[in-house]
Amino acid sequence: MRLLIPISLTLLLSACAQQPDLEPDLATVVDDRSLTQPALLSQVSYSSLLPLAAAVPESASQRINYGTGALQYGQLFLPANGSNTPAPLLVFVHGGCWLNAYDITHSQAFSYALAQQGYAVWSIEYRRTGDEGGGWPGSYQDIMQALRYIPYLPRKQLDLSRVVLAGHSAGGHLALLAASEVTMTPALKGVIGLAAITDVKRYSQGENGCQKATQGFFAGDLQSQAEAYQQANPVEQPLPQSTLLLHGSADSIVPIEQASDSGLPMLLVPDAGHFDWIHPQSAAYNQFLLSLNELISP
Numbered sequence: 001m002r003l004l005i006p007i008s009l010t011l012l013l014s015a016c017a018q019q020p021d022l023e024p025d026l027a028t029v030v031d032d033r034s035l036t037q038p039a040l041l042s043q044v045s046y047s048s049l050l051p052l053a054a055a056v057p058e059s060a061s062q063r064i065n066y067g068t069g070a071l072q073y074g075q076l077f078l079p080a081n082g083s084n085t086p087a088p089l090l091v092f093v094h095g096g097c098w099l100n101a102y103d104i105t106h107s108q109a110f111s112y113a114l115a116q117q118g119y120a121v122w123s124i125e126y127r128r129t130g131d132e133g134g135g136w137p138g139s140y141q142d143i144m145q146a147l148r149y150i151p152y153l154p155r156k157q158l159d160l161s162r163v164v165l166a167g168h169s170a171g172g173h174l175a176l177l178a179a180s181e182v183t184m185t186p187a188l189k190g191v192i193g194l195a196a197i198t199d200v201k202r203y204s205q206g207e208n209g210c211q212k213a214t215q216g217f218f219a220g221d222l223q224s225q226a227e228a229y230q231q232a233n234p235v236e237q238p239l240p241q242s243t244l245l246l247h248g249s250a251d252s253i254v255p256i257e258q259a260s261d262s263g264l265p266m267l268l269v270p271d272a273g274h275f276d277w278i279h280p281q282s283a284a285y286n287q288f289l290l291s292l293n294e295l296i297s298p
Contacts, residue, residue, distance in 0.1 A: 040283040043250050043273035052109035052280070060112050061123075066149035067142065071131060074146055075104065075123045077115040078157055087120040088162035088296045091150070093143055093178075094123065094278075095169025095195075097210040098217040100130035106278070107168070113280035117289065119296075120158050122150065126174075129216045136218050136228055143174045147182050162296050164190045168278055169254060170210070170217075172196025173234060180237035190242040190295035194277040194288060195254045198245070198262040199235045203254075210253050235262050244291060248272025248284055267291065 061075040079087050092111060096102025104125040111121040126142035127134035150160065165188055167175025172193035179191040197203050204214035204222055218225045218232070230236060245266040247259040253274040259266040269276075269284050276284035 040286065041279060041281050042248075042271045042276055042283055044275050044279045044282055046106065046275050049106045049109060049275060049279060053105050053107075056108045056112045060115065061108075064149075064153065066124075066146045069127065069133070069142075071125055071127045071134075072142055072145065073125050074149075075108070075111065075121075075125070076153060077111045077119075077121040077123065078154075079115050079118045079120065081118060083118075086157060086159040087118060088164075089120045089122060089150075089158050089160065090114060090292065091147065091163060091165045091175075092121055092123045093126075093165075093167035093171035093175045095167070095171040096128065097213040098129045098135070098139060098170045099213055100128040100134060102128075109280055110278040110285070113285070114289075119292075122146070122153065129213065135216070136232055139217070140174055140177060140232065143178050144182065147178060147184070150184070161186045163188055164192065164292060164295050166192040166194060166292075167196060168194040169274065170197055173198070173200065173232075176234035176239060176243070177232060177237065179243065180234065180239050188240065188242070190244065191240055192288070192291060192295070193243070193245045193259075193264075195247055195251055195274050196234075196245060196258065197254055198258045198264070200233050201229050203258065204229070206255070208253060235264075239264065242295065244295070246277065246284070246288055246291060248274065248276055 061077045063073055064076055065073045094104050094107040104123060107123060111123045114121050124143060124146040127138050129135045165175050165179055173196055176191060176193050176196055176198060200214060201222055203211055215221050218228050222229050243264050245259040245262060245264050247256055247266060247268055249268055249270045250272060251274045269287050272284040276282040277288055279285055
């Protein structure tokens with residue numbers, strides 16, 4: 001039975017009727033009027049994330065190697081509230097079309113903001129297309145290795161009974177794929193895909209720059225690398241029941257059909273763009289935080 005989205009997360013609007021292909025128990029539209037305040041942004045650009053990242057104090061995170069490679073590390077952000085209570089943990093996989101041109105830096109403000117909200121964040125860097133060993137399957141193997149490293153993180157500061165895995169864009173693809181395979185004790189509380197690529201076969205047929213990068217990630221097109229595309233396709237894997245997709249109606253990089261046609265529970269935020277989810281001053285980020293709080297609650 002598919003996961004029903006808790007009603008406390010959102011308001012179910014009549015706007016759902018505009019998307020007849022969505023099952024009513026899977027698709028929920030968030031009324032942006034319930035989130036929007038004058039200070040909240042929408043349709044932010046990638047470049048707007050970089051000054052925010054530059055403002056994050058270097059002391060806000062600890063770099064921890066989960067492997068021996070130069071890019072096999074994570075940044076651990078811990079709450080700065082002085083509490084001795086172990087913090088719930090968000091494991092995060094950044095996006096960037098799987099390309100090594102886009103590293104962990106652009107997601108640092110997102111991780112820092114979550115730490116200010118009382119979360120610990122294990123933000124994973126990994127080899128990407130253009131890096132030695134990056135692409136498929138190396139990038140995915142790095143994510144799995146970083147997940148297996150979690151028990152070796154500073155356990156006294158982490159509540160490992162409350163762990164959620166999330167990823168953005170291409171990082172959402174890798175996070176969803178990892179969730180179909182990883183075994184953790186206790187089990188993950190939930191998995192969240194933020195503007196996630198859920199169907200790499202379909203995505204690879206598109207014409208924008210990120211869609212065209214799919215062939216580079218797989219070192220070939222769908223016809224020549226059919227087995228790899230199938231192995232790496234989240235919609236063809238057994239995903240946890242507690243999987244949730246968050247998508248914006250104004251996303252020009254990952255089409256909304258990647259969420260709406262996935263058969264997975266989803267929340268749609270009107271007017272939200274692709275990068276809004278990782279911008280702490282956006283309405284979409286606020287919705288992510290609401291959803292995360294729901295999943296992580298004891």
